[in-house]
Amino acid sequence: MFRSFAVRPSARGAWVSLVLAASGIWLAACSDEPVVPLIEEIEDTSGLAIDQELQLQLSLMGIDGRIEERFTAMLGREIDQALAETGRLLFFDPILSITQDNSCSGCHGPNVSFNDSKSISIGIQNNGVVGPGRDGPFNLRRAPTIINAAFYPNLMWDGRFAAESLDGFDNSQGFRLPQPEGYSLSDLDHLLMAQAFTPVTDKIEMAGFDFKGDNDAIRSEIASRVDQVSEYRTRFAESFPEVAAGGPVRYEHIARAIAEFEFTLIRADAPLDQYARGDTAAMTPPEKRGALLFFRDPAACFECHITLGYANQMFSDFESHAIGVPQIAPSETNAVFDGPGYDEDFGRERSTGDTGDRYKFRSTPLRNVAYQPTFMHNGAFVCLDNSIRHHLEMRESLESFSGEHLEYRLRAKRGPDEDMIQLAHELARIPRGRLTLDQFEDLVAFVEISLSDPDAHPDALRYLIPASVPSGLPVHDFDYDAPPRECR
Ligand code: HEC
Ligand code: HEC
Known part of the structure; x- marks a missing residue:
């Protein structure tokens, strides 16, 4: 054999x-x-x-x-630090969940190197804790880390979000997402921007079951909630001329900001x-x-x-x-x-x-x-x-x-x-x-x-947790004191 x-x-x-x-x-x-x-x-x-x-x-x-040092060359530009900062705040802000009780960071926590703190994700109806004490109904799978995800040609446990070019930085052959999005987000510059359109519409992750309306309606609702927070409006106006000119914050702006934050999470110097x-x-x-x-x-x-x-x-x-x-x-x-x-x-x-x-x-x-x-x-x-x-x-x-x-x-x-x-x-x-x-x-x-970059250690990521977020909603409680597992 x-x-x-x-x-x-x-x-x-x-x-x-x-x-x-x-x-x-x-x-x-x-x-x-x-x-x-x-x-x-x-x-x-x-x-x-x-x-x-x-x-x-x-x-x-x-x-x-040298993959880490090639990142900006692959992106074709420098990271926009102001936009990334807006993205960081949004990533931690429960304003992105219709139920207002979860954020990206609820499942991708800095205290677990932006992985899931549980074996299987807990989305809506959680108790605000990110760590072993997180409680609420379980979803299906665990959240993988978003660190270095900018380098991936496809995303998710089954690769169902994919750049057809096999390069997340290249939209020339389209970004394929599950329906109803399909190829509709292919004009964005990076696969992570397209991906950022979807967690907010997932009922068990962030949207809940009460809101009536399709994915676009959910995203419009979230964008208008964000638009009503003056700090976000100011920030988006600095990054996008159409917002500065008086136009509304659209979900695309939010997705771009979140992806920009994810671009700052390259940790590939092990x-x-x-x-x-x-x-x-x-x-x-x-x-x-x-x-x-x-x-x-x-x-x-x-x-x-x-x-x-x-x-x-x-x-x-x-x-x-x-x-x-x-x-x-x-x-x-x-x-x-x-x-x-x-x-x-x-x-x-x-x-x-x-x-x-x-x-x-x-x-x-x-x-x-x-x-x-x-x-x-x-x-x-x-x-x-x-x-x-x-x-x-x-x-x-x-x-x-x-x-x-x-x-x-x-x-x-x-x-x-x-x-x-x-x-x-x-x-x-x-x-x-x-x-x-x-x-x-x-x-x-x-x-x-x-394979471990010391800068991806939870302690090295703690500084990313904001003391408060612009919506005024509570930031989750990130448990940094969970006892280490006894493995060997
Ligand atoms: C046949 C393909 C294949 C080979 C060969 C393989 N792996 Fe994997 N590996 C996978 C798949 C698929 C997963 C994810 C499985 C899942 O989550 O259900 C995985 C997951 C893992 C994980 C867990 C990662 C995580 O984030 O949970 C580790 C660690 C790992 N592999 C290490 C190894 C090592 C070390 C070897 C060599 C002994 C190896 N793999 C060989 C396919 C493979
Ligand atoms: C309820 C928990 C939960 C929330 C909230 C959540 N995610 Fe995830 N995330 C997951 C799970 C679970 C997966 C894997 C799903 C699968 O493969 O079926 C995932 C996958 C991902 C991936 C793909 C990573 C890879 O290795 O391919 C990215 C990127 C990501 N999420 C970003 C985000 C962003 C950005 C937000 C906020 C807008 C967010 N997530 C909110 C649970 C969550």
């Missing part, structure tokens, strides 16, 4: 092996020989050897440690990047060994968490795959779960309607992943190492998953495993537990430390 996996034809893999073989460093194992022991040999050689090897591997993967730029002391020996494991069989993480080309060094192929994540469903929810027991999430099938997309989720971009409180689309794991172990031993992970680490209301229902196992990606179905314990630790160290 292992063998067929190791020799799996893969254009990219073959190319990498070839180049490495040509440089005399690495011979791809096309036999029953396990690939991994080579890494042990690497350990025995001098530090210099592993650095040479890793530098070469990174250059093959297109990792040059130890790996410093290392790629030539500072060989930026990573520890375990991280370096872990990096080589990440980019090779049998761990083969790079097969889905890619860095080349349109991936913009974000560690995702931005495609959806089924990897059999344990299905959990809350006891109290305002979302409609899938399957006969209403305890499943069919993943990409929900937006494409194609049963072939069942259980598929977008490979998660991995930068700064260690700062998350939970992992996977439903936060089924609360420890990074378990989310990685799951990839290597899907069946075992499913069998041993007790859900005990989850809060009571998320332990009520557990969706079935068997169909999910059958439909899982070949790499998920083949156990890849061939890593030794030490190797596994190295792999975790790489993902945990080398």
Whole structure:
């Protein structure tokens, strides 16, 4: 079983092996020989050897440690700081929810590096807390971070918000959103601007069930509420001549401001990047060994968490795959779960309607992943190492998953495993537990430390929380004192 996996034809893999073989460093194992022991040999050689090897591997993967500094060039202009500041205030202001009790920051909190503070989002009817104590009806999935999202060619757990050009900065082929928006937001300059039109219309996230009217009506209502706040009017007048000339604040202005704030949330200068730029002391020996494991069989993480080309060094192929994540469903929810027991999430099938997309989720971009409180689309794991172990031993992970680490209301229902196992990606179905314990630790160290930009740590983001917001509505209570999880 292992063998067929190791020799799996893969254009990219073959190319990498070839180049490495040509440089005399690495011979791809096309036999029953396990690939991994080579890494042990690497350990025995001098530090210099592993650095040479890793530098070469990174250059093959297109990792040059300079993606962050390229941001403004990709945007084609400097960030508009005044507009970004307006966007920051809006991001934290419950005025954007018709129910006035939630904001973007309610689900994307700075205290959790702009991820969700829960395994599954809680939207409307929350208790104002962002942290483990957040309470209210659960939605369907957890909110991924918005840090670095400006680099993504598509958004959401199933990539259903997409730049057809495979480049969020390029609208020339249109931005595809689910209906009713469709392609209608394609004249905006960046995918994040289009995305910012949608959370406010989502009933369970921000809009609530009482307002009568379609998405456009919801957005007009919000824009007119914002227009009535004099500080927002002044701010928008400074950024947009049509508002200065007396015109109303429109939702497009709001969306542009929010996206501009998101542009300030680029945090892609991690130890790996410093290392790629030539500072060989930026990573520890375990991280370096872990990096080589990440980019090779049998761990083969790079097969889905890619860095080349349109991936913009974000560690995702931005495609959806089924990897059999344990299905959990809350006891109290305002979302409609899938399957006969209403305890499943069919993943990409929900937006494409194609049963072939069942259980598929977008490979998660991995930068700064260690700062998350939970992992996977439903936060089924609360420890990074378990989310990685799951990839290597899907069946075992499913069998041993007790859900005990989850809060009571998320332990009520557990969706079935068997169909999910059958439909899982070949790499998920083949156990890849061939890593030794030490190797596994190295792999975790790489993902945990080398990919973490210290500026994306919750403490480094605290300054972004406004003391008050222009609407005068209460800013959420961001819990910075939640006890760290006991993971290892
Ligand atoms: C109720 C919680 C909630 C609120 C409020 C919320 N989001 Fe989200 N956000 C989510 C969830 C859940 C997802 C993933 C949804 C999915 O994939 O089905 C998401 C996804 C995103 C993404 C895509 C990230 C990626 O990795 O692809 C962006 C960007 C984003 N939200 C921005 C915003 C902005 C801007 C606001 C405010 C206007 C906002 N969100 C409000 C829960 C929320
Ligand atoms: C077959 C494609 C594939 C391969 C190979 C793969 N992953 Fe993933 N990975 C995914 C998908 C898909 C998700 C999201 C699954 C979900 O949320 O349901 C994911 C999620 C993750 C997460 C959780 C991220 C988060 O924000 O919750 C981590 C960590 C991760 N992968 C690390 C790895 C590592 C390390 C390897 C190598 C051992 C690896 N992956 C191999 C597809 C893959």
